[in-house]
Amino acid sequence: MENKFPQSIEVIELCLLAGKIMLQCGAETYRVEDTMIRIAASLGIPESHSYVTPTGIIFSIDGTEPAKFIRISERTTDLYKVTLVNGVSRKISSGELTSQQALIRLKEIQSADFTFPIYQQIIAASIASGCFLLMFLGQWADFIPALIAGGVGFTCFVYVHRILKVKFFSEFIASFVIGAIAFLFVSLGIGQELDKIIIGSVMPLVPGLLITNAVRDLMAGHLISGLSKGAEAFLTAFAIGTGVAVIIAFF
Known part of the structure; x- marks a missing residue:
């Protein structure tokens, strides 16, 4: 249980960050929910739940941790970032990235600015x-x-x-x-x-x-x-x- 607790926290942070980037950049609601659930399932949590609205994301791991909420205050259109997050999700599913590596990659995507001048x-x-x-x-x-x-x-x-x-x-x-x-x-x-x-x-x-x-x-x-x-x-x-x-x- 002690080893599972920090792993669960890390997975929640990873899923919420992926969902936040996608929702802020113009992704559809069902795509955000599906991506978060797939990432959690690939990291050993098959029974996760996500609820997404244009202004917030609620994510929980069934029976282990309380639900976590993240606020979305600004939204724009950056489909390239959505594509990059989808790529990270696929690499997690195929085992090419660990949760720590994926979290670092998502933070790089979040801080990057791909908008044209x-x-x-x-x-x-x-x-x-x-x-x-x-x-x-x-x-x-x-x-x-x-x-x-x-x-x-x-x-x-x-x-x-x-x-x-x-x-x-x-x-x-x-x-x-x-x-x-x-x-x-x-x-x-x-x-x-x-x-x-x-x-x-x-x-x-x-x-x-x-x-x-x-x-x-x-x-x-x-x-x-x-x-x-x-x-x-x-x-x-x-x-x-x-x-x-x-x-x-x-x-």
């Missing part, structure tokens, strides 16, 4: 905005206005979010700026179709992964996670729509 994200958002305009059958004459509006709007989203820490307001302000720039271009005769410019420019702000995960969680039977993610996606869409509606109402 801000300027590259802005450039990508700008190009994507112009391409979305063309995808929605916009004119080539509106490509540059959409590119500029999308880049400036995404820049506002990034930096306003750093100050306010409330995603709803940063998305509202970003869409408001996009609408204002699009209206300015059309008023000056540089742009042709106001609606196509706005639609193409706000697409980098649309929570596509969040909507997809909400539907997949609902289909997998995780109703609480699915509904909460759906509500978050709805609030994001509402913020984007409100910002554009304010511009249209004023002008």
